[in-house]
Amino acid sequence: MKDTGHVHRRGVLRSAAAGSLLFSGVVKQLLADSGDPLLAREAPFPVAAKQVIFLFMTGGVSHVDTFDPKPALTRDHGREIRADHPEIRDRPGYERIFLKRPQWRFRPHGQCGTEVSELFPEVAGCVDDIALIRSMHTSHSNHYNATLGMHTGSFAFSRPSIGSWMSYGLGTENRNLPGFVVIAPQQTYAGTQVYASDFLPASHQGTLVVPGAEPIANVRPRVARDRQQLELAALRRLNERHLEQRPADAALASRLRSFETAAGMQLAVPDAFDFSGETAGTLASYGLQPGQTSGFGWQCLAARRLVERGVRFVELIDTGSSGNWDAHGDMLSHVPLARNVDRPIAALLKDLKQRGMLEETLVVWTTEFGRTPFNNTADAPGREHHPWAFSSWLAGGGVKAGITWGETDEHGLRASVNRVHVHDFHATILRLMGFDHEQLTYRHAGRDYRLTDVHGEVVQGLLE
């Protein structure tokens, strides 16, 4: 842990003075010794996990075609059912609905025998490391709201992202890299709100990495290195003189130091994204060609390299708000999307494991909602939005591996056994990272806010 010699209490407490930053509960305790919001901290509960890789599949992955086998749905294909479903209520042409069979075969994998469909052949090979949740459900059937909910716990209002909460709770271990990084080729639904710190201090906002030449804005020096050195040296002398005349202003001291950090980032960021030191075997396992700087394989390997360097929370978004898993038109569009992520995700899990990093890394795979096991004709090629049931999974630090948790009913229509709402999912992720979701709070506008609002129960059965 570097750069913690200076204690910068004022910077934080000045905001506290505005009534917007009064730490409470455990975190207040955590920060008692240091007001530096990014100082690396231990979580209140001793846990193995130190960092999170959050894999978000945009658009709504069909659970009954991927991770939730439903033989009865195949058997009852074409049977008319009734459901007061939010996506079909008052929708012309949807007066009658019919069950629609899965389009891919499932078979058991690994020692544990968890069934996964042929859409995810590589991830299927990792099921012994995975706790698969088949009873997820959410509160909204719109992409925008469900995506916002999965990221912030709020289905309408802007609230801090889960990554921001984690940065707020844990700080960062590497000063030269942001604590919360989002790697996304395009913006997903609800825009920058999904990785915004909102009312949490801006130091906790997600830093966007767009695969390509300049992954983080302004990280590429605009002048030659020797010139920049001269500029930084002169700037330091000016700022030191300025600070000397204004003693005890921690904000100024912090600002002075931020230029050194920034200079360090100019090196550390390209280094994190420079895969030239990776073996040919590693690159190949992620499906990468040497020199490739995009694709989900690139995102996965970048994620490993970032958590290796102490980044607390890395989110990978596979696609943007169009051209994604939103298969209204044809379920076959799941094929290229699954192919895009399947091998890189499996490679990431194996790579982490082989390096001994999986124990301290929590890997989360999710989407915003599932897809209907029915449509207005049984032969309709697509499926609609489905908030009542979907599948997500966890792997790595502290997760009970090789299990499935919860069930949907025989047709995959509703999560029926050991239901896990998005709030419960969040509470569990926080617990795995060492936090009581009711204690990780932030005082804003007269209220203590938390990621799980006033909801959420930790799913004990998912914990090791």
Add this chain to the structure above:
Amino acid sequence: MIGSLSGTGILTAAGLWILAVVPHCHGQQTAAADEFFEKRIRPILVQRCEGCHSRAAGKAGGGLLLDHREGWSTGGDSGAAIVRGQPDASLLIQAVRYVADGPQMPPESKGGKLPDEEIQLLEEWVRTGAVDPRVPSAQLGGMSLQQARTWWAFQPLPTLAQRLQPADIDRALQRHWQQQGLSVAPPAEARTLLRRLHFDLTGLAPAMQDVDAFVADASTTAWQAEVERLLQSPQYGVHWGRHWLDVVRYADTAGENTDRPLPHAWRYRNWVMQSLNADLPFDQFARLQLAGDLLPEAQGQTKADGIVATGYLAIARRFGHDIDKDIHLMYEDVIDNLGKNFLGLTLGCARCHDHKYDPITAEDYYALYGVFDSTKFSFPGCEPKGQPKDLVPLADAAAVAQAQQDYQQRLAVFEQRQQQRDAGRLSIRQLSDRSHRILSSAAVGEGQTVTLQSGVPQGVPGGLESLSLKRGEVLQLAILPNGNYGADTTRVQFEIQRRSGENPATWSLQDVIENFIPGGPLRQQRDAAWCFLEITDGPQFLTDVKPAIEGRQELSAWARGDNPAVFVNQSNQQVDVWTRLNPRTVFVHPGPDRPVAIAWVCPEDGQYQVQGVVEDAHPAALDGVSFRLEHFADPEIGPAMVALGQAAVAPAESRPAPPVFPVAYAVFESAAKNARVHLRGDPEQPGAEVARRWLTTFGGEALADPAGGSGRLQLAEAVVRQPLFARVIVNRVWQWHFGRGLVASANDFGSRGAAPLDVQLLDMLAADFVAGGYRLKDLHRLILSTNAWQLDSRTADLGDPENQHQARFSRRRLTAEELRDAVLRASGGLNTAVPEGHPFPPESTWTFSQHAPFNAVYDSPHRSAFLMVQRQRRHPYLALFDGADPNSSTAQRQSTTVPTQALYFLNDAFFHQQAQRIAERSELSGEDSEAVQQLYELLLQRRPDVNERALALDFLASYPGTVAERRAAWVRVLMSASEFSYVD
């Protein structure tokens, strides 16, 4: 009754939730039941349940409270928790029994299932009628009545014997500092003060000359004069308007799932700035924002201003896919902002349940909800409901009606002419159908040349050599495509000779080649006329000009669309394009299924001879063409055709455009109605109707308008009458001057807010503000003239490292806007004029969806307060430097320091570009030593000392590159320096 609280006022208020303590029948049986409860049941509830289900714990898990009787009888999200006498039907009993498929309580994480004997006790209790003697104390939301009555912020303001003077403020603060045992900083020096003052009032740095003049002016009036000068600057309104826009969470997009632009919201933004510049009394400023459409014109505000002002309500965030389905969330946003903004109360907290900490009930919330539900808000459009509507016209009704009437008239005239034109064309067709006879017709095969003569049917006497024609009759040579794709280039010769009368003459189509384009598709020639027509559906002139076909100047056409066309090769050379075109020749080109014709209108009665040739001039195509030469033997046809042609070639009359009225994104009255409580905030679960009325704790007066209005006007009056109203704005102004309010939580004056530094001081300021007519500029004058505001910022009393007690001035970082404006101004690139709207794409082109929402960042030379701000995607620059949150009220900007800000100074393209412009400013001396001083003056408004000068010259000497590069680098260093970004 200005905010004074009387017990009766509260107790008689409508909708008040006070539970009378009505013991149920007293008797031995009851006494025994009470004892059973107290001894057996209450301990279980306290130990096992109330950790998550009591007001004391601040939690109501699942909406359920178990700390008093009504808690469980009303129940939580799943309904009543207990059915008296029926344990099996009681959710509470099911939960403690751990029945599957339901909540299982207490959860594993809170100790798990109860011991059997406790479950049995609870069952017994419910079976015997669930006697529960616990009643809540008289309570209003989150406060007891007693607390609410005596809460400091709700008390009436004191009456001041005379107007407040700066010295009164200083005395109050001195007293406070003495009590705290704090030493006070010395006064700041003149230059520091002036720079502080300029940024404070206008958000812009002073010029070096301003500093020099001020430092040199020893007069006692110099300070007041400078304050006055800046208060009169229009930049004051821009800067202080931006403060207000922070509080009202102004944005240029709607925030619903597609984040649609709000092309008219800027009017509200500019109105705020103008009103502050005009020092509109703040109570009126507030009234207008809540009900400007309902207020009479007054105080320099027009009716239109009043409408624009209600943009405050309209800019509420919209939610969801279909806004109307989530309209309750928009109302929450309105009520939440209204509460925080004007009253420092978190009213939004009462949407789902009574306020946890402050005296606000859910009924209070829905009493206000009814007012807004009786108001129509401009609609920004949304994915399923298309484009904006319900925008409010700003012209007065009579002008709108007049313009609409004019428009309707113009439209009627236009449509009549259109009809006449169509009628003319169709009547020609009718006439020609009646009168025509075919003189000649033939197919023209691939590459063939056919004379008109050769198509004359057998047995027609005279053929084409002697035709008897009358004035006005028409000869028409039509070229028809074969099949539907016989659209071939066809060479045409067409010549008519008059063989009788006094003036034998010849009309040749060849003559139109000269002046082909200027001559038009109706070509009059010696009393006759040539007409170039499409004849698919009655004659229509070929009115589209096509000059320089294939880029060849010599080829030009009259056409409709691409085809059909009549075109010419005007040159004396053969032209090879898609086919070989002979020199000085007329061609026609039919379209698919669209025959083309050349008609000739006969000038006078007589005998005529016709000659001509039709040649398929593009043999590569498939099936040739046909022709048909017709005679329309009705003298009315020619004049009709000429008239049609004249109309066709007349400058196109465009459809009159509907009048464009300036409109506002604002609100207006709608059908007045009361709202029902949404149980637990769920609009699908309506509870009791609540009359539109003011907050219970402030008397609960009716807001229903006797004339049947929404009650908004009454609401506005109720708001500005509260003592809180003046306290809150005075505190904000204090905060914007000092960096910290006397109440540190400027949006929360409730029980969870910060305690005031000095209640008396705040009350004096508020009382004086009201007494002086709510003038913000007077308040600025007062505060800026205190010694307290003019203290030095450098001396730190270690007793108060955070400067909570304001015994020195709080150094502050520039806001995002101030920083960008400072950079732009130094480069000479800042335009301080007030802009209007943003360059949004026109509404007619909007196809925004949640898959492809609106997303733009617009560059602007104007002050940064005018940057286009989106709700769904933060402006990248403003987000980096802690800009205001466009989604909820920002009482105070954060001031974070993150390395990505340093990266901005190091590598941002805009920053580099501006630095370069500054380095290349023409007034900079060629001498480095002179230029170093000039740059210090320009950027930091002071002169460098010896060391700084040496450092700068050293840097310039050692930095590689051209003079411009070296200087630009030095400018970057200066602008990256803390001194540039901070105000002492």
